[in-house]
Amino acid sequence: MKPNTQAAQTVLLVEDTLSLQLVYRSVLASAGHRVTVAGTAAEGLVQFRNLQPAVVLLDLVLPDRDGLMLMQDMLALRPETCVIAITANGSVNRAVEAMRAGAHDFLVKPFDENRFLGAVQNALAERLPRKAPPAVESDANDRAVLQDGSSFIGSSDAMQRIHGTIASVARSMATVFITGESGTGKELCALAVHANSARANGPFIALNCGAIPQDLLESEVFGHMKGSFTGAISDKPGAATAADGGTLFLDEICEMAPALQTKLLRFLQTSTVQPVGAIRPRKVNVRIVCATNRDPLEAVRAGQFREDLYYRLFVVPIHMPPLRDRGQDVIEIAEAALFRFAEEEGRAFYGLDPGLRMLLPRLPWPGNVRQLLNVMRNVVVLNSGGWVTEQMLPPGLDAAPSPQIVAPVADQKDPPLAPENLVGMSLAAAERRLIEATLSRFDGSVPKASRVLEVSPSTLYRKIEGWAKP
Incomplete structure (x- = not known):
């Protein structure tokens, strides 16, 4: 028997850590999803048979059974189910195994809320009939x-x-x-x-x-x-x-x-x-x-x-x-986002006050439109309404780095980057010296340094941010 539409949109979460259950369930429920939680593989399989969920969020490490085996059982029962595998950082090979075994997507902990909800939304969109795009x-x-x-x-x-x-x-x-x-x-x-x-x-x-x-x-x-x-x-x-x-x-x-x-x-x-x-x-x-x-x-x-x-x-x-080169487009995008987010959150905002309209185009916006949208979402969520002023903005925008991040380079007194000079250093310290020297050669350009080092730019950004933390 085919499940009804409501059941077909149910999300089943199989996660044994209670704190993560609470967090994941809260995020999904806030986004309007119907969620059922199971703490073990056995309980997950029972819920799966009863609910026939459209999407399963499955931790691959469970106390009573291997999550990969559970996923294979679920897909054998209902091959059309979208399973999103969840694995810990450092276990990417497990995620690859899951994808080869039929998983729709995978998440590597820790992941952010947008990535989490995006994976679920994409899976649900694949299950539901396609709507014609807007005219x-x-x-x-x-x-x-x-x-x-x-x-x-x-x-x-x-x-x-x-x-x-x-x-x-x-x-x-x-x-x-x-x-x-x-x-x-x-x-x-x-x-x-x-x-x-x-x-x-x-x-x-x-x-x-x-x-x-x-x-x-x-x-x-x-x-x-x-x-x-x-x-x-x-x-x-x-x-x-x-x-x-x-x-x-x-x-x-x-x-x-x-x-x-x-x-x-x-x-x-x-x-x-x-x-x-x-x-x-x-x-x-x-x-x-x-x-x-x-x-x-x-x-x-x-x-x-x-x-x-x-x-x-x-x-x-x-x-x-880049947004910094688009002049008054910043104001257009900010106001459109403000009213859209305000409607979603049930808040009453009038617009941007004159001082803020002068300020926004002068900010560097290293994250471009994506950063601006996040800023406006922050304003709507943390304020009750009215005119948006500079005081409502999150701190640090005027000091934001440009997209061409210049990492701290090695002190001029440091010895040259030669093998004999690295002996005695920790692996982390030697890695930092190499990255800093490469960035220095390319005038702080992360994209160029990442290509020489054969790593992704996001990896270098994370390391640079980690060095900056006390």
């Missing part, structure tokens, strides 16, 4: 505006040029390549391209190439067949197949491994998808939009990105400018 209109300036009110905001000269480019290119099949710093709205730009295209009623599938382990990325993009590798208990369509008739958005494209770049190039040339383990390819009709926060041409010169793939993708470039 699109074009105003006199060819600006893409979604009728649900979530417009791609910005009237600065730079944004007007972007709106014009989107209006011109959207209805073609040309590949769009979006560049820009993290948080500038590259995915919103991709959505605007999709919404203005003839594919607006088709799916928009977004895949972050930098957030998925490289050994799983091929399966995520192209899918796999049942039995193609250990743990592949059912066929899984990849993102390219899911986007058939719509748009496939590949974010952080420059983080894709070279072997997969070759397969992506073939996909672009033939418009065919061959899942892992499949004998024959299948034809799909997909429009590609990709994005990166790196300089793609520099990645080509460094041998990290195929030159032929670069020229195949770099057809219509769109550069999203």
Whole structure:
């Protein structure tokens, strides 16, 4: 018997730590989800049979049984269930095992609330019938505006040029390549391209190439067949197949491994998808939009990105400018976010007072639009209403570092970075010396240093922030 709609949207949380149960349940309930909690594998399986939940949040370490085995039992009973595996930091291999065994997604502790809720929302969206995207209109300036009110905001000269480019290119099949710093709205730009295209009623599938382990990325993009590798208990369509008739958005494209770049190039040339383990390819009709926060041409010169793939993708470039260069767009975005968040939270705000309207465009905004949205959410949550003043802003905004983070460099009196001078240091101290020396060579540029050190920029940012803490 099929579960009813309400039961189909139930989230089952299987977690044995009581404090985490309380935290996870509170976050999910606050977001409007119906949650049932189990503390053991045995209890989780009983609840799973009774509730037939749409999504299961499953800790892989349980007191009475291995979580991976429990997940396999659940998927054997109901293969359509979206299981989100939860594992501790340092156990990423377990998460990879879970993904190979059929997990929809995984979370590595500690994770933030947005990542947690995003994983659940994505899983639920995959289970529910797709709704047609909001209708699109074009105003006199060819600006893409979604009728649900979530417009791609910005009237600065730079944004007007972007709106014009989107209006011109959207209805073609040309590949769009979006560049820009993290948080500038590259995915919103991709959505605007999709919404203005003839594919607006088709799916928009977004895949972050930098957030998925490289050994799983091929399966995520192209899918796999049942039995193609250990743990592949059912066929899984990849993102390219899911986007058939719509748009496939590949974010952080420059983080894709070279072997997969070759397969992506073939996909672009033939418009065919061959899942892992499949004998024959299948034809799909997909429009590609990709994005990166790196300089793609520099990645080509460094041998990290195929030159032929670069020229195949770099057809219509769109550069999203940083928020600090967008003038009064800051005010437009802030006020739109203020009223939207105020409605969600049931608060009455009138707008930004004159002093704040003068201040916001002068702030550095290293986190770009994403940071501004978080600031406005903070204001709405912590204040009851009225005019928003400078005093309502969270502290430290005027002292925020620029996106080009300059890490503390080694003292000039420090000995040269030679092997004999590292002997006697702790591993952590030697690592810090190496990172500082590399940053110094590249004038504090984290992206450039990260490429030389072959680590992600986010890893360096975390280490720099850790050094700054007392």
